[in-house]
Structures are given as C-alpha cells and as structure tokens.
Amino acid sequence: MSTTTAPTTAPPLGxxxxxxxxxxxxxxxxxxxxxxxxxxxxxxxxxxxxxxxxMALFFGYPLVKNIIMGFQDxxxxxxxxxxxxxxxxxxxxxxxxxxLFGTALMNTIIFTIGxxxxxxxxxxxxxxxxxxxxxxxxxxxxxxxxxxxIPLIVASAVWKWLLDTETGxxxxxxxxxxxxxxxxxxxxSPDLAxxxxxxxxxxxxxxxxxxxxxxxxxxxxxxxxxxxxxxxASRWHAxxxxxxxxxxxxxxxxxxxxxxxxxxxxxxxxxxxxxxPANATQILSTQAYQxxxxxxDFGQGAAVSNMLIVLALLFAVIYLRLNRRAVDE
Amino acid sequence: xxxxxxxxxxxxxxxxxxxVLLFPIYWMINASLQPGGATVDxxxxxxxxxxxxxxxxxxxxxxxxLTSLTVALGSVVLSLAIAVPAAYALxxxxxxxxxxxxxxxxxxxxxxxxxxxxxxxxxxxxxxLLNSIPGLILxxxxxxxxxxxxxxxxxxxxxxxxxxEAAMVDGAGPVRAxxxxxxxxxxxxxITAGLFTFLFTWSDFLFALTLTTTEEVRPVTLGIxxxxxxxxxxxxxxxxxxxxxxxxxxxxxLIAQKYVxxxxxxxxxx
Numbered sequence: 001m002s003t004t005t006a007p008t009t010a011p012p013l014g015x016x017x018x019x020x021x022x023x024x025x026x027x028x029x030x031x032x033x034x035x036x037x038x039x040x041x042x043x044x045x046x047x048x049x050x051x052x053x054x055m056a057l058f059f060g061y062p063l064v065k066n067i068i069m070g071f072q073d074x075x076x077x078x079x080x081x082x083x084x085x086x087x088x089x090x091x092x093x094x095x096x097x098x099x100l101f102g103t104a105l106m107n108t109i110i111f112t113i114g115x116x117x118x119x120x121x122x123x124x125x126x127x128x129x130x131x132x133x134x135x136x137x138x139x140x141x142x143x144x145x146x147x148x149x150i151p152l153i154v155a156s157a158v159w160k161w162l163l164d165t166e167t168g169x170x171x172x173x174x175x176x177x178x179x180x181x182x183x184x185x186x187x188x189s190p191d192l193a194x195x196x197x198x199x200x201x202x203x204x205x206x207x208x209x210x211x212x213x214x215x216x217x218x219x220x221x222x223x224x225x226x227x228x229x230x231x232x233a234s235r236w237h238a239x240x241x242x243x244x245x246x247x248x249x250x251x252x253x254x255x256x257x258x259x260x261x262x263x264x265x266x267x268x269x270x271x272x273x274x275x276x277p278a279n280a281t282q283i284l285s286t287q288a289y290q291x292x293x294x295x296x297d298f299g300q301g302a303a304v305s306n307m308l309i310v311l312a313l314l315f316a317v318i319y320l321r322l323n324r325r326a327v328d329e
Numbered sequence: 330x331x332x333x334x335x336x337x338x339x340x341x342x343x344x345x346x347x348x349v350l351l352f353p354i355y356w357m358i359n360a361s362l363q364p365g366g367a368t369v370d371x372x373x374x375x376x377x378x379x380x381x382x383x384x385x386x387x388x389x390x391x392x393x394x395l396t397s398l399t400v401a402l403g404s405v406v407l408s409l410a411i412a413v414p415a416a417y418a419l420x421x422x423x424x425x426x427x428x429x430x431x432x433x434x435x436x437x438x439x440x441x442x443x444x445x446x447x448x449x450x451x452x453x454x455x456x457x458l459l460n461s462i463p464g465l466i467l468x469x470x471x472x473x474x475x476x477x478x479x480x481x482x483x484x485x486x487x488x489x490x491x492x493x494e495a496a497m498v499d500g501a502g503p504v505r506a507x508x509x510x511x512x513x514x515x516x517x518x519x520i521t522a523g524l525f526t527f528l529f530t531w532s533d534f535l536f537a538l539t540l541t542t543t544e545e546v547r548p549v550t551l552g553i554x555x556x557x558x559x560x561x562x563x564x565x566x567x568x569x570x571x572x573x574x575x576x577x578x579x580x581x582x583l584i585a586q587k588y589v590x591x592x593x594x595x596x597x598x599x
Contacts, residue, residue, distance in 0.1 A: 046504070047418035047507075048424075048430065050410070050414070051478065054411050055475075059440055059445070061448065063440065065451075065452070079451065079454055129346070134343070137343065140344065143351065144350065146579070147350065147353070150532075150578045151531065151574055151578075153532075154575055156557070157556070158356065161564055162356060169371070264443075266443065270554070274558075292443075293538070298447060298450075298451070312441060313439060315439065320435060
C-alpha cells in the first residue's frame with residue numbers, strides 16, 4: 001500500500017506540521033520553507049517520536065538493563081551504595097546449580113505444555129460447537145468470554161476458595177455426592193498442586209482459544225463442506241481434509257501466543273499457591289520474581305528472567321515466521 | 330455456518346457447557362452475597378442476600394478501587410495519545426524503517442513483565458516513581474501501547490486512500506488531516522484499543538506488586554492478593570471485592586461486544 005499512497009502523500013507532507021492553518025491560507029507559496037525531506041522528517045518525528053521513545057524506555061531499557069544486571073551483584077545494598085560489582089557468569093552459575101532451578105524449569109515445561117494442550121483442545125471443541133447455528137448461540141458465545149476478561153488475580157481468588165480443602169465448593173460437591181470421603185487437598189498437596197494450577201490456567205485460556213479459532217472457522221467457505229458432503233465424505237474426513245488444513249495458520253498463531261503468554265504469567269500461580277507447597281508449582285517467572293522481590297537478589301532474578309526472555313524470544317521468532325507465512329497465504 | 334437438525338438440543342447442551350464453565354463466576358457472586366463469616370457451609374444460592382460483604386469491601390478497598398480507576402483511565406489517555414499517531418504514521422507514511430518499528434512492537438509483546446519490573450524497580454527508586462500513580466500509569470501502558478499500535482495500524486492501513494487524499498487536496502496538512510478526518514473514521518479501532526488498554530491496566534497485578542511497597546497507592550488487584558496471603562476468615566468480603574473488580578469486564582462485554590471480538594482477533598492475528 002505504501003507505493004500507492006506515497007506520491008499523493010508527499011506533496012501535502014511538504015506543508016510543515018506546526019503551522020497547519022494560518023500561514024498557508026495567507027499565501028502559501030511566498031513564505032520560505034524548510035526543504036521537503038526535512039519537513040517530512042519533522043512530521044514523522046512528531047507522529048512516531050513519542051512511541052519510539054516510550055518503547056525505548058519501557059522495553060529497550062529494561063531489556064538491556066536486565067542483561068547487565070544478570071552479570072552484577074545487584075542486591076538491596078546497591079540501592080544505598082550505588083555499587084553493583086561485576087561478577088561475570090556467577091549469577092547464572094548460582095541459579096542453575098541451585099536446588100530450585102531444575103524443578104522450576106521442569107514445572108515451566110509441564111505447566112506450559114499442559115496449559116496449552118488443554119486450552120487448545122477444549123477451545124477448539126467449543127469453537128466447532130458454536131460454529132453451528134442454534135438459538136442463543138451468540139449470547140452463549142459472548143458469555144464464554146467472561147473468564148478471560150476478569151482480572152487474573154480475581155480468577156485466582158475465586159478458584160483458591162473453590163478448591164479449598166475444608167470449605168471449598170468442589171470438595172463439598174464431591175463429598176455430598178459420595179465420590180470422595182474426605183476433602184482432596186487440591187492446592188496443598190505437593191503431588192496435586194501443579195496439576196491443579198494447570199487446570200485453572202486452562203479454564204482461563206479456553207475463551208481466548210475458542211474465540212480466535214471460531215474466527216478462523218468463519219473464514220472457511222461453506223461450499224467446501226457442501227462439496228465434500230456431496231462426495232460422501234464423513235464428518236471426520238471433512239474435519240481432517242478441510243477444516244484442519246484451512247485452520248492451520250490460525251492454529252499456529254493461537255499456539256504460539258499461548259506459549260508466550262503462559263511463559264510470562266505469574267498472577268495465577270502467585271495467587272493460588274505462591275509457588276508452593278514445597279516449590280511444587282514454582283516456575284521460572286515466579287522464581288525470578290521471588291529472587292528479585294522477596295530475597296532482593298536482583299542479579300540472580302535478572303539471570304532467571306533473561307533465560308525466560310531467551311525462551312520467549314525463541315517462540316517469538318517462530319511466531320513471526322508463522323505470522324508471515326499466514327499473511328502470505 | 331450450518332443450521333443443525335436439533336437446534337434446541339444444541340441450545341440445551343450449550344447452556345449446560347456454559348453453566349459448568351461459568352460456575353466459578355456464579356460462585357463468586359453467590360459468595361459475595363452471603364452473610365460474612367459463615368464460610369464452612371456457604372449456601373448454594375444467595376437465598377437471603379446480605380450486602381455486608383460489599384460494605385466491608387468498599388470500606389477496605391474503596392480507595393484501592395479508585396486508585397485502579399485513576400491508573401486505568403490515565404493509561405488509556407497516555408496509550409492512545411502515544412499509539413494512535415504512531416499507528417497512523419506506520420500505516421500511511423512512507424518510512425523505510427517502518428517495518429523495523431513494527432517488528433520491535435511485535436517483539437515487545439513477548440517480553441515478560443517481570444523483566445520490565447525487575448529493571449524499572451531500581452530506575453523508579455532513583456526517580457522517586459515507586460508508589461506513585463504516574464509511575465504505575467507509565468509502566469502499565471506497556472501492555473496498552475503495543476496493542477493499540479497494532480490494532481489501529483491494521484485499521485488505518487485499510488482506510489480508503491480517497492478519504493485521506495480528499496482532505497489533503499482541500500489544503501489540510503498531515504496533522505490536520507489526521508485530526509479532522511482520520512481520527513473520526515477510525516473511531517472503532519480507537520474504542521477497541523481504549524477498552525482493552527483499560528482492561529489490561531485495571532487487571533494489572535505484576536506492576537502493582539513490584540512497583541508499590543506501601544498502602545498509599547495500591548490498586549485493587551494487589552488488595553485482593555493481600556487478602557489471599559493471610560488465612561481468609563471472611564470470604565464474602567473477598568468475593569465482594571472480586572465482584573467489584575470484575576465490573577469493568579462485564580461492562581465491556583455488555584456494551585461493547587463487537588469491539589471485544591475485534592480486539593481479540595485483532596491482537597492475535599492482526
């Protein structure tokens with residue numbers, strides 16, 4: 001599109017940004033003007049400058065600062081003395097050889113894969129279900145969004161109580177119906193807690209997956225299915241040979257966004273378990289938080305979050321490549 | 330979209346699915362209306378609705394709700410003011426490095442919030458921005474600004490050339506054409522971006538947790554978190570706070586459904 005607008009945008013861009021109205025109206029031509037490229041650059045700066053400055057300060061600076069902090073002994077005393085001695089890789093060595101890192105990394109992988117798989121499969125199921133036309137489908141579909149729109153910490157608070165061993169509604173339901181004899185320690189058993197936080201995270205992520213996939217399904221032309229059914233294709237065949245291939249670009253976007261989001265999230269775990277019991281739900285992002293903000297070892301916290309960035313960027317690259325391919329198609 | 334053989338059966342099934350999925354939200358509302366203290370056997374229905382939970386919630390979290398509201402509105406204004414002109418420039422100016430900016434915006438969405446707060450904490454401590462509303466507005470906009478740029482750029486790229494050109498031909502400079510022509514016809518994108526920025530900021534937990542240390546400036550998300558940290562004796566007021574903190578989400582859903590769908594797909598597939 002830039003090629004089509006360029007010739008037409010260029011001459012008006014020549015008018016300077018600051019004096020829009022009055023001066024042009026008076027004569028327009030006599031006034032000495034800045035050279036065109038200069039004026040164009042000024043206008044670009046006016047429109048894009050603030051955004052670039054913000055991005056540099058709130059994404060660029062933290063990124064660079066974090067990388068540097070990872071090599072520094074940056075603790076609470078740094079705030080008083082201003083000294084953060086350079087320690088090379090020792091933050092990374094301390095973190096990786098520490099007792100928690102292996103658990104946190106493993107939990108991150110299980111948490112991410114479990115959450116994504118659950119959200120995606122249930123979201124896809126719902127998207128396919130709501131694709132059909134029946135009364136109230138629209139209303140129900142928008143109500144479905146609620147779990148995704150409420151603040152994560154609200155969802156955590158509600159679930160924390162629902163899952164409470166003694167007073168939680170879930171255990172009461174299970175006990176009243178005689179399925180279990182005593183309350184299940186959903187969040188307080190080290191064996192169960194990770195499974196439970198994955199379930200809650202799936203609940204939060206279902207709406208997003210369902211809505212995006214539903215949008216993708218809408219883009220598949222109905223005629224394809226009509227043709228397939230004339231050819232005698234079963235529903236499974238129609239799904240395998242029409243729906244799935246046509247939905248592929250949307251699927252990749254949903255999956256990668258899901259991974260990136262799951263790697264970053266820490267509201268759910270901090271709200272539900274705080275990483276416990278006995279670090280059973282500790283993931284890299286909660287570990288980074290605790291190193292920096294509860295033990296005030298910002299250097300080690302930065303080291304963990306830098307590893308998180310590498311993971312996230314890895315997926316970002318995949319996302320951009322898939323995105324480009326999706327656009328090309 | 331295909332019409333099904335047994336439409337009513339589908340409706341029943343759909344209602345059942347939603348009932349299961351939305352049970353936690355029902356439970357939140359139900360619990361918020363129960364008389365305080367009676368945690369062991371909360372009734373399944375609020376047969377005798379009691380507003381005591383809300384009274385406690387407003388007394389304890391009223392200031393925090395106001396803080397959240399102030400920060401969220403501030404962030405909407407800041408995000409739109411920064412993102413919308415940038416989106417326009419990226420969509421319609423001929424800038425050779427536009428793709429690099431866009432690339433940076435996309436990448437920025439992958440950066441974990443903990444990275445940002447880790448670095449901002451010390452910078453904020455030096456600048457005196459910890460425990461301040463402007464500090465939170467600035468940090469929270471890191472969700473809204475990239476999102477608003479992506480959403481608005483997508484729409485502005487699809488504006489008919491003729492509309493913008495007509496304004497230019499009439500002698501308007503690029504700034505005036507932007508304000509008088511482009512902004513009004515981009516209304517939907519602006520509303521979508523504004524609503525989501527509000528929701529992002531309102532829901533923010535990480536920056537509230539890391540960039541505030543006192544009770545003076547405390548968003549409601551942190552208020553809820555602090556309830557959870559201790560043993561909870563009175564769930565009805567916690568749930569009442571949770572309900573109050575969910576109001577923006579519900580309002581968004583009720584009044585702005587089409588924008589929500591547009592935002593969800595716009596942010597992802599863009």
